[in-house]
Amino acid sequence: MGVRAGVVVCAVSFLLGALFTHWIADSLTLWKSPVTEQNLWTAASYYAIIAKGHIYLHYFVAAVVSIGGVTILWNLRDGEAGNLMFDGGSIFLFATTVALYNYSVIPKILTVFSSLPMHQPNDAVPEDLRSTILELASNNLICSVALTGVLGLQAGRFWAENSSDDDAEDLVDDRGKSPPLESGAESS
Template sequence: MPPKGTAPFATFLIIGPVCFFLGVLFALFPYDYHVLWTTPSATPPTLSLNGDPTHADPRMTYFALQENHLKFLHASPPLISRILHIVIGTGLLGFMLKLYKPSEANMLFDGASLVLYMCGITVYIANIVKGLRTVTAGAYGGNALPAGETMHEKIVEGNEGEFIGREDSLRVLAASNTICALVLVGVLVLQAGQWYAQRKETEEMEQMDKVRDEKRATAKAQGSSGGSKKKQ
């Protein structure tokens, strides 16, 4: 029997979408791995048109694979994005059910889980959706920063896209996927922590009730024996 206050159905509405999104991100991981964390072995030099040897960047192949895959995803039928948004809404519905008349445990674990979940949605809207549109349109920047100016100033001005090239844009998308995965794992950890804490609390309450009932039974038995001795 589940511990009191765990709301198994609402928890299922949260864990189901989280695992679904982790599966989607895992499918993207092979494309992000070489772009972010590893440098493949250098390719042998090839001859250019004028006969001079050129050294191709070994990562260019993986950038091209990731770019083509992202274009294919963005060109998917509207049904795919609708299903994705329905799953996002299902997770939010689960949080609303668990936070309706919340207990202290709900406020701690589910409140923190909701914050992480909303962080993941924010990264999805601000970085991933915008990045998919940029990749599909090929609207990369790549201009050099003027002397004395920094990327932070361009971000404040809102025109940093003019200075972020193709490779950096694809790295940002890969990093956004990693951030979303870490956030969703955090949601699972908090939900598991809530279940464990409430389970331990239930066991302790049952143990206390058992000890109390034993004391009452002992006191009642002692009272009965004392009354029978007085009658004798």
């Protein structure tokens, strides 16, 4: 049980780290006010680098996603109540992240940013490119929060399993001992 949880935590942590690298672009658009044209072009240039990245990097990330998803499903197969609750929530959040990334983020990065127009840092950003950059930043934030939720659910599952194991050990210890004397009672 511990190995599978470790695989899930490692896979999700890796994916969170990959999403956090987008902070270079996303912080300029989500957390800076006002959003300048230079910030938008910097974010667009960052996404253009990702779009032109080596295909094997994309395959590697897809393999990590697959390993994480299969392991969560494998945990759910045990059928215990704790697994159904914690792993069911983890599957929902993980699947939501995968769906959002596959159907919104990746297609936009590959279509819009694979041929970024030539520009100067202070040129006006076209409105459709501006909205795409802001949407990508929002989607990256949603995926990061969802994956953080998966880590939280896995930590909750670990805590619940360890707590129930401790309770079971206490029951075993108490069975072999005589009941405690009540205060004020004398023993014979």
